[in-house]
Amino acid sequence: MTTHYLVLSALLFAIGGVGVLVRRNAIVVFMCVELMLNACNLAFVTFARQHGNLDGQLIAFFVMVVAAAEVVIGLAIIVMIFRTRRSASVDNANLLKY
Amino acid sequence: MQSPAEIVQHSGGVIGVSWLMIALPLLGAAILLLGGRRTNKWGHFLGVAMSLGAFVVAVLSFVELLGLNPEDRRRAFELFEFIPGMVNMGMLIDPLSISFALLITGVGSLIHIYSIGYMSHDRDRRRFFAYLNLFVAAMLLLVLSDNYVGLFIGWEGVGLASYLLIGFWQHKPSAATAAQKAFIVNRVGDFGLLIGIFTIWTTFGSLAFADLTHQVTGQASEGTLTAIGLLLLLGACGKSAQLPLQSWLLDAMEGPTPVSALIHAATMVTAGVYLVVRSGAFFEAAPTAQLVVTIVGVATLLAGAIIGCAKDDIKKGLAGSTMSQIGYMMLGAGLGPAGYAFAIGHLITHGFFKANMFLGAGSVMHAMNDEVDMRRYGALFSVMKVTAVTFIIGYLAIIGFPLLSGYYTKEGIIETAMHHNEILGWLAVLGAGLTGFYMSRMVFMTFFGKKRWAEDAHPHESPAVMTVPLIILSIGSIGLGAYLVLGNRFLTFLSPAVGLPQPADMPEPHVFGVGPAALATLALVAAGAAFAWFRYGAAEVPAVAPRGSFLTTFARRDLYGDALNEALLMRPGQWLTRIAVFFDSRGVDGLVNGLAAGIGGTSGRLRRVQTGYVRSYALSILFGAAAVVGALLYVGNM
Numbered sequence: 001m002t003t004h005y006l007v008l009s010a011l012l013f014a015i016g017g018v019g020v021l022v023r024r025n026a027i028v029v030f031m032c033v034e035l036m037l038n039a040c041n042l043a044f045v046t047f048a049r050q051h052g053n054l055d056g057q058l059i060a061f062f063v064m065v066v067a068a069a070e071v072v073i074g075l076a077i078i079v080m081i082f083r084t085r086r087s088a089s090v091d092n093a094n095l096l097k098y
Numbered sequence: 099m100q101s102p103a104e105i106v107q108h109s110g111g112v113i114g115v116s117w118l119m120i121a122l123p124l125l126g127a128a129i130l131l132l133g134g135r136r137t138n139k140w141g142h143f144l145g146v147a148m149s150l151g152a153f154v155v156a157v158l159s160f161v162e163l164l165g166l167n168p169e170d171r172r173r174a175f176e177l178f179e180f181i182p183g184m185v186n187m188g189m190l191i192d193p194l195s196i197s198f199a200l201l202i203t204g205v206g207s208l209i210h211i212y213s214i215g216y217m218s219h220d221r222d223r224r225r226f227f228a229y230l231n232l233f234v235a236a237m238l239l240l241v242l243s244d245n246y247v248g249l250f251i252g253w254e255g256v257g258l259a260s261y262l263l264i265g266f267w268q269h270k271p272s273a274a275t276a277a278q279k280a281f282i283v284n285r286v287g288d289f290g291l292l293i294g295i296f297t298i299w300t301t302f303g304s305l306a307f308a309d310l311t312h313q314v315t316g317q318a319s320e321g322t323l324t325a326i327g328l329l330l331l332l333g334a335c336g337k338s339a340q341l342p343l344q345s346w347l348l349d350a351m352e353g354p355t356p357v358s359a360l361i362h363a364a365t366m367v368t369a370g371v372y373l374v375v376r377s378g379a380f381f382e383a384a385p386t387a388q389l390v391v392t393i394v395g396v397a398t399l400l401a402g403a404i405i406g407c408a409k410d411d412i413k414k415g416l417a418g419s420t421m422s423q424i425g426y427m428m429l430g431a432g433l434g435p436a437g438y439a440f441a442i443g444h445l446i447t448h449g450f451f452k453a454n455m456f457l458g459a460g461s462v463m464h465a466m467n468d469e470v471d472m473r474r475y476g477a478l479f480s481v482m483k484v485t486a487v488t489f490i491i492g493y494l495a496i497i498g499f500p501l502l503s504g505y506y507t508k509e510g511i512i513e514t515a516m517h518h519n520e521i522l523g524w525l526a527v528l529g530a531g532l533t534g535f536y537m538s539r540m541v542f543m544t545f546f547g548k549k550r551w552a553e554d555a556h557p558h559e560s561p562a563v564m565t566v567p568l569i570i571l572s573i574g575s576i577g578l579g580a581y582l583v584l585g586n587r588f589l590t591f592l593s594p595a596v597g598l599p600q601p602a603d604m605p606e607p608h609v610f611g612v613g614p615a616a617l618a619t620l621a622l623v624a625a626g627a628a629f630a631w632f633r634y635g636a637a638e639v640p641a642v643a644p645r646g647s648f649l650t651t652f653a654r655r656d657l658y659g660d661a662l663n664e665a666l667l668m669r670p671g672q673w674l675t676r677i678a679v680f681f682d683s684r685g686v687d688g689l690v691n692g693l694a695a696g697i698g699g700t701s702g703r704l705r706r707v708q709t710g711y712v713r714s715y716a717l718s719i720l721f722g723a724a725a726v727v728g729a730l731l732y733v734g735n736m
Binding site: 095097098 | 705706720
């Protein structure tokens with residue numbers, strides 16, 4: 001029964017991972033990160049249900065709080081980058097290299 | 099044989115403040131060096147005053163010493179604890195050290211006064227006087243210290259002062275090189291002295307002269323004592339320019355002439371003789387070491403005389419003669435208590451007549467626009483009478499003209515050597531004959547014959563500030579020898595410090611004091627002088643040195659001493675350094691540089707990984723995470 005949830009979670013995680021790796025728009029990359037986080041949440045909740053305790057639920061809440069904080073800072077950074085460079089492409093923001 | 103008197107610890111009277119002798123010139127040097135240009139106007143007067151002050155203290159100490167009973171005339175007192183539990187720095191005032199102190203401060207003060215005139219045109223006269231004062235202080239520390247450590251500090255101090263003064267005109271490359279040569283050659287001797295002192299410490303557990311008496315040295319094995327003696331002799335050879343460490347002295351003549359007179363003739367170069375006599379307890383217990391001392395002395399007195407015969411540079415000629423005369427002193431010092439009094443006596447009279455002649459040479463150079471080539475002199479007697487007469491008095495004293503200073507002291511050494519060992523004695527007589535030749539040559543070439551002056555030379559007598567010291571020194575050259583030697587006055591005076599010889603060790607007195615050795619010496623000296631007159635007085639002296647025979651070249655090139663040093667020490671040393679440099683640049687540097695280049699190259703390639711693209715970082719994080727998960731699974735399944 002829980003297998004389906006886990007498979008869905010893995011699928012969502014994979015979609016998110018591929019999105020992070022292949023998309024150039026920072027907003028999309030950001031959304032893919034959220035997708036991966038929520039895939040993890042789904043896995044946690046699934047395992048919590050399977051084991052019959054609340055540990056997984058608890059961690060899911062933590063992840064949500066962290067994701068919310070991350071969104072606040074991450075979106076602010078993206079907006080700032082867009083304002084200065086007129087572009088939200090992550091490939092353009094490549095100054096920090098060799 | 100009567101042993102030296104015990105050293106009494108006592109710090110009263112003038113002797114109690116004899117440390118002022120060292121402190122005054124040291125203070126002078128400090129003021130002149132730290133005061134800088136502000137002291138330019140009066141610096142030389144301060145230098146002279148400090149030297150004279152030390153001389154006054156020395157004379158007062160001497161008078162007080164004479165007022166004591168002979169067996170009480172060895173006063174030592176502690177100044178401070180130098181190395182806790184090991185060395186207490188103190189002063190030792192005894193007949194030996196006070197003789198040196200009087201010579202150093204007396205002749206030193208005269209040379210200070212002379213330098214006022216000689217260096218009057220030099221911009222750096224203040225620095226010159228600072229160094230002279232430093233030298234006097236160090237030399238007094240050397241002779242007045244009551245232990246080997248103080249002696250060594252003074253020993254290094256005079257080496258430093260000598261280095262600074264030889265290289266005083268450091269803008270001349272030859273002077274700078276000569277200074278370094280003197281320093282390096284002296285270093286060889288210093289190592290000998292240092293190791294000798296270490297050996298004394300490990301053997302006897304003390305470095306104070308008061309503890310190192312004949313009773314103590316009798317308890318060590320003769321091999322140890324011989325080793326100590328030879329090591330101390332090596333030190334003495336370095337400082338006193340004895341074979342095989344003689345090569346620096348001739349080059350040291352690059353320094354200003356008063357320096358040559360003070361340091362490289364009258365005082366510093368005699369430090370080796372002082373060391374041998376002061377360490378008499380070791381040498382008397384080690385006959386082999388004593389024999390080596392006499393052999394070194396004889397070899398050097400002949401080598402110096404031969405070199406002196408061929409030099410056209412008046413100062414180098416005098417330097418050769420200095421080597422030779424110190425050879426006589428070494429010979430005397432190696433003969434035990436019988437020779438000590440003559441060695442030290444000759445040292446003192448030599449201090450006078452050699453300083454006299456060096457300053458005379460300086461006066462001549464001063465008059466001849468710093469020309470040193472005797473072939474460009476000639477007939478100077480008529481234009482500079484005071485210089486000429488005082489120089490000739492010094493000359494008569496050094497060749498041992500009867501009744502003058504050198505006659506008594508040198509004859510004493512020759513007679514004692516003859517009594518000790520006939521071969522040594524006859525070689526010393528031969529050296530005296532050579533002295534007669536080369537010194538006469540010098541006098542005839544400089545003051546007599548025809549004028550061979552340079553076109554622009556206008557010789558004139560030097561000012562009184564230079565001639566008065568010459569006159570005082572020449573008075574010492576006339577009378578001091580007779581005063582010291584007649585009636586064994588100096589032998590008796592010195593005996594509390596060095597002991598009295600057994601009567602059997604002393605040569606028997608001859609009728610009128612003239613024995614066969616003395617007659618032979620006089621005959622040889624007369625022959626040498628006559629030959630010099632024939633060659634350089636009566637005959638025309640060519641203004642350019644003729645090529646000369648093989649022997650002349652041999653002597654002109656300092657008996658190939660420099661060539662020998664180069665072949666035996668310098669070349670192998672250079673090979674050694676080349677090998678070391680090769681090993682360093684290829685081996686050590688290669689390893690270090692190779693490692694650095696390897697790391698640099700690798701990191702240069704590795705840094706290409708940092709592309710700046712977020713996705714590539716994300717990919718590497720993914721791979722990393724996958725690897726961690728894989729590893730955990732693998733470990734979990736094991």
